Amino acid sequence: MNRIHVVQHVPFETPGCIMHWGEDMGYPVNFTHIYRGDPLPVLNELDLLVVMGGPMSVHDTGACPWLRDEKKFIHSAVSSGKRIVGICLGAQLIAEVLGSSVRSNGEREIGWHRIFRSDESAGIHLFDAIPDGIEVFHWHGETFDIPPGSVHGFSSECCRNQAFLYDERVLGLQFHLEVTPHLMHEIIDNCRGEIINSEYVQSEEMILAGAKHIRENNSIMYTILDKLDKTG
Secondary structure (H helix, E strand, O other): OOOEEEEEOOOOOOOOHHHHHHHHHOOOEEEEEHHHOOOOOOHHHOOEEEEOOOOOOOOOOOOOOHHHHHHHHHHHHHHOOOEEEEEOHHHHHHHHHOOOOEEEEEEEEEEEEEOEEOHHHOOOOOHHHOOOOOEEEEEEEEEEOOOOOEEEOEEOOOOOOOEEEEOOOEEEEOOOOOOOHHHHHHHHHHHHHHOOOEOOEOOHHHHHHHHHHHHHHHHHHHHHHHHHHOOO
């Protein structure tokens, strides 16, 4: 795998350390800024598809009509055997394409919260890279059901379905291992209105203090991408 393509839904949710990994590996990284009308790529021009997060819902096809074409594209990428990583909204889009529902989680989950391994994830090569109980970065109010035929990877106290793996090559992560200090500040600056008084929503000060976890989160993301690079 040596050609990475990123679908980005808003200017401020970038691929973070995924971009750095691609640069370190010498792989070309191309982008579709779909929110501004960029065309989606031809599938035979990419090896790894990365679908990023964003503040919209998978159901917001009225406000974001390009979501319809993106879902069709993701379906084609899955059917074509591509390796795919979906993060937050990206994971929700993949889950819906694979036949699962996406809905309100009931509680917003924002900040640094622990995730815990599911029993069925034991021995799954991509999930083995993620330590049980690690603190990871979250920013979401919706959740997905685990798609049929997928392995359920992790849960948190707030949100049961935090990760899934389909066909050993399609990975959905509700959390943000790709977060960098700059990316964290950008999300805070653009989504500050979502920081409300709620059980699983941390204050801005607590979120910023969690930057101490970024290096470990990025190292895990690198390991996942290394493993995915050898898949297929």
